[in-house]
Amino acid sequence: MAEAEEEHRAVGRPRSELARRAVLDSAYALLEDEGIDDFSIDAVSRRSGVARTTIYRRWPSKSVLAIDSFLECFRPQLDAARGGDPEENLRALVASLAAALAGPSGRVAASVVAHAQRDAETQRLFRERFSGPLRRESAIVLGAGVASGHFRADLDVERVIDAFVGAVYFRLLVGSSLDRSWVDALCDTLLIGCRARGGHDGGL
């Protein structure tokens, strides 16, 4: 079954999609192995077997390729459930971000943000392609809680996002633990300030 699926994919996908996948996977493997400082389109070309010119056609700079490959491997790790209990959805989102950053992706994520301090394009791409989508996803989760009346109507959704994304990322950067008990304690603390008065605020 898995084999049949694999074959179907190989047949069904155009050659360019296979090359794209090979480039992104090789790029991510290089980022995991060596970080972004020694990362280069030449090295990705050698590792993936895809010609430099083909890579440059799609990714005009090493920053763009690095960020794209990071995101391609990182995004699927985030839990973006929207139905059900808004508090559980927020906890799941924060927990998935922390779990992803506690794993191998964390080293890549730290390396990318470090590089962004010396390279304005990487910083802009990180903000636009990583931070931006993560914030929009988070705003939907929190906004659903506001819409249902579970969270306060005047909740400053963007500042709650600043708080939990910043807390998780900063902990990664200083090398502190991102375990589930820390995530739960952070969410407990932030959720107290999110809940609408009456009914929902006695749960902790």
Next chain:
Amino acid sequence: MAEAEEEHRAVGRPRSELARRAVLDSAYALLEDEGIDDFSIDAVSRRSGVARTTIYRRWPSKSVLAIDSFLECFRPQLDAARGGDPEENLRALVASLAAALAGPSGRVAASVVAHAQRDAETQRLFRERFSGPLRRESAIVLGAGVASGHFRADLDVERVIDAFVGAVYFRLLVGSSLDRSWVDALCDTLLIGCRARGGHDGGL
């Protein structure tokens, strides 16, 4: 008057204190100019006129010297008022951290945390000498609010600190603005969850 003071200092301070000051000031100026990557004890020696051996006696590695000089220039910028209103004290602390990071110290702070991703000693020193003292100072400010009954008795002080330090630092690293209106909105949001019930939670 200023001159007399200067002379008094020069006479009153031992030679080693003058050398220490010269080394730390030169180190910080180098960090501001070039970041931590090109930073070296040799360069500090050239700039300060203090012999390499003298520098090494006090600072066994470039990481230790870089962190020490960063802290020496950064710490005095933090507002650590403890009397008066606990909410105003927290706002002042967060605002002073954001203002310091929005200025020239921010480039150095970003460079140090970036370097920490490739150098375990720098990461440890950053955690122990920057993050640790800042957290202890913040815990005193928040703890005073708990002790006075203004903040909830079960407030998870450490998680509130994670939230605001992380939020401020992450914003620096992604290149977003750290202006006072953002600081106030962040503090508004976090303070809602800090206040004891009744009496104090209707102010916003």
